[in-house]
Amino acid sequence: MVHKMAFDLTKDKRIRIIIGHYGSGKTEFAVNYALELRKIYENVSICDLDIVNPYFRTREKAELLEKRGVKVISGAKGHQANLDIPMVSPSILAPLQNPLEQVVLDVGGDAVGARVLARFKNYFTEGEYDMLCVINANREQTQDAIGAISHIRAIEETVGVKVTGLINNTHLIRETMLEDVLKGQKLVHEVSEITGIPIRYVSSIKKLTDLLPLNIKGAPFPIHMYMREDWM
Amino acid sequence: MGKVLMKGNEAIGAAAIKAGCRFFFGYPITPQNELPEYMSRELPKNEGVFLQAESEVSAINMVYGAAASGARVMTSSSSPGIALKQEGITYIAAAELPCVIVNIVRGGPGLGGIQPAQSDYYQATRGGGNGDYKLLVYAPANLQELVDLTQDAFDAADYYRTPVMIVGDGMIGQMMEPIEFKEHISRFALSEKDWATTGTKGQREPNIINTLFLDPAKLEELNFRLQDKYKLIKSNEARYEAFNMENAQIVLVAYGTTSRIVKNVITDLKDQGINVGLIRPITLWPFPEKAFDNIPSTCKALMSVEMSFGQMIDDVKIASNGRLPVHFYGRSGGMIPSPDDIIEKVKEVIGGAK
Numbered sequence: 001m002v003h004k005m006a007f008d009l010t011k012d013k014r015i016r017i018i019i020g021h022y023g024s025g026k027t028e029f030a031v032n033y034a035l036e037l038r039k040i041y042e043n044v045s046i047c048d049l050d051i052v053n054p055y056f057r058t059r060e061k062a063e064l065l066e067k068r069g070v071k072v073i074s075g076a077k078g079h080q081a082n083l084d085i086p087m088v089s090p091s092i093l094a095p096l097q098n099p100l101e102q103v104v105l106d107v108g109g110d111a112v113g114a115r116v117l118a119r120f121k122n123y124f125t126e127g128e129y130d131m132l133c134v135i136n137a138n139r140e141q142t143q144d145a146i147g148a149i150s151h152i153r154a155i156e157e158t159v160g161v162k163v164t165g166l167i168n169n170t171h172l173i174r175e176t177m178l179e180d181v182l183k184g185q186k187l188v189h190e191v192s193e194i195t196g197i198p199i200r201y202v203s204s205i206k207k208l209t210d211l212l213p214l215n216i217k218g219a220p221f222p223i224h225m226y227m228r229e230d231w232m
Numbered sequence: 233m234g235k236v237l238m239k240g241n242e243a244i245g246a247a248a249i250k251a252g253c254r255f256f257f258g259y260p261i262t263p264q265n266e267l268p269e270y271m272s273r274e275l276p277k278n279e280g281v282f283l284q285a286e287s288e289v290s291a292i293n294m295v296y297g298a299a300a301s302g303a304r305v306m307t308s309s310s311s312p313g314i315a316l317k318q319e320g321i322t323y324i325a326a327a328e329l330p331c332v333i334v335n336i337v338r339g340g341p342g343l344g345g346i347q348p349a350q351s352d353y354y355q356a357t358r359g360g361g362n363g364d365y366k367l368l369v370y371a372p373a374n375l376q377e378l379v380d381l382t383q384d385a386f387d388a389a390d391y392y393r394t395p396v397m398i399v400g401d402g403m404i405g406q407m408m409e410p411i412e413f414k415e416h417i418s419r420f421a422l423s424e425k426d427w428a429t430t431g432t433k434g435q436r437e438p439n440i441i442n443t444l445f446l447d448p449a450k451l452e453e454l455n456f457r458l459q460d461k462y463k464l465i466k467s468n469e470a471r472y473e474a475f476n477m478e479n480a481q482i483v484l485v486a487y488g489t490t491s492r493i494v495k496n497v498i499t500d501l502k503d504q505g506i507n508v509g510l511i512r513p514i515t516l517w518p519f520p521e522k523a524f525d526n527i528p529s530t531c532k533a534l535m536s537v538e539m540s541f542g543q544m545i546d547d548v549k550i551a552s553n554g555r556l557p558v559h560f561y562g563r564s565g566g567m568i569p570s571p572d573d574i575i576e577k578v579k580e581v582i583g584g585a586k
Contacts, residue, residue, distance in 0.1 A: 022239065022266075023237060023238075023239055023408045053406075054262050054263050054346050054347075054402075054406065055263065055347075055348075055402065055403070055406040055407075056406065056407075136237060138235065138236055138237040138410070139236070139237050139238075140236055140237075140238060140242065140246075143236070171237070172235055172237055172410040173237070173408065173409060173410060175235070175410050230496055230571070231489075231492045231493045231495065231496040231571065232403075232407060232492070
């Protein structure tokens with residue numbers, strides 16, 4: 001009998017780097033992931049490394065995250081949420097160096113946004129980190145395997161380390177249907193086959209993860225939409 | 233073709249290329265940078281030209297030149313960058329040339345900030361440049377409308393031979409939504425651009441594009457022609473959405489992102505037994521004055537809701553012609569009004585209106 005894989009965040013390495021194309025849903029995934037992680041571990045930090053996007057960044061949800069016990073590290077912390085300070089906080093080194101701390105790095109989009117990671121490359125030794133690539137098959141440049149793989153390769157080249165897992169996060173925001181998720185699943189399968197990178201999670205709103213087929217590759221990871229206000 | 237998820241700024245670029253735009257001249261400024269970035273990547277693939285000029289002033293004058301030669305051309309910027317373009321915009325209006333100008337508005341005045349605002353309403357509707365000219369100004373509230381209006385903008389610009397402006401607050405530029413590129417059918421019968429400076433090949437008299445008139449009678453003649461054109465645009469192009477107007481106790485007037493927030497307010501207040509209507513201008517100029525002729529008798533007040541400090545109030549007052557008191561709620565500088573703040577203000581107004 002085939003059982004649907006329940007997600008098990010303890011299998012991921014201590015340092016989790018979330019990368020992907022602009023608009024793939026990296027930050028939404030990272031915020032949800034950090035909140036789930038906090039249910040297992042006492043010490044969880046989420047680091048806002050997005051210095052390329054002017055809007056929709058982790059730090060906008062700092063209050064919510066901290067209320068739930070997740071430490072937020074951001075260059076803009078202590079300022080109004082929308083203030084634009086494109087800098088990386090030096091405090092990011094603390095969780096990276098502390099083996100007792102679980103870390104989620106939320107990185108800006110594309111290879112451009114990932115460039116900031118290269119500076120921390122010496123912390124990303126094999127077996128010590130996971131670099132998870134969030135893929136949305138409804139995004140313009142990652143609708144096919146060639147597009148998705150060229151994004152992965154460009155980011156790997158920029159950072160200097162390899163992607164270790166794929167996340168199918170295919171969505172159309174509030175219009176997302178099961179077919180969208182399954183279309184994305186076909187894409188990540190193809191990407192996985194060509195690159196050998198395993199499918200780690202299939203993330204979507206709970207209503208849809210409940211409907212996923214039992215034998216789906218990657219663990220269904222239900223998410224809540226924290227980053228979008230009700231009127232968006 | 234199915235739906236794709238795009239960022240507002242990218243969606244404008246994609247829609248423009250689909251509409252036949254092959255020339256883009258611009259200069260970077262947040263929060264609209266994804267648009268020139270998109271154009272720099274996609275125009276060369278479509279036999280087009282992307283050029284980053286040395287300033288906004290030179291970019292708009294490149295638009296002037298490309299438009300004069302009959303090309304479909306676009307530029308984009310954000311608030312202070314659009315301020316810099318004003319000289320070129322009034323020249324283009326005076327020369328009766330078609331082009332599309334995008335303003336993804338950020339907080340002002342001055343260099344301001346990079347967060348969303350609507351404080352360029354006067355700049356867009358009253359003309360930031362000199363002289364008696366007008367722009368046709370579109371203000372989309374969602375990305376599908378943004379895409380559709382971008383395609384319309386090129387047609388309208390060609391048809392009326394006038395610059396058309398698309399105004400989106402920063403949120404419209406930065407947010408993502410599913411969009412569909414539908415087959416575009418022009419609302420206008422467009423003719424050949426026989427006025428364009430395409431080279432005489434020795435076959436005709438040269439076409440001259442000029443905005444300097446030393447003879448005042450000739451300049452007034454141009455102004456008469458422009459006024460006739462604006463009258464035509466005013467009667468044909470005003471667009472709006474009226475929402476939940478039936479039995480409305482108060483009607484809010486809001487465009488762009490603010491109108492989305494107001495729609496949430498309307499739903500919330502309905503649950504509390506308060507009926508609120510919305511007039512959403514889709515064109516800021518011409519302002520949709522007709523919408524105000526159909527306000528139900530239950531309505532006791534109007535309220536302009538903006539991410540600026542009352543710039544739309546005058547238009548609401550002109551359109552409603554003194555029939556109802558006009559109130560105001562707004563935030564500025566990049567702050568976004570929350571549904572709760574608007575609800576509180578609505579309650580204050582209708583409480584006082586009893």
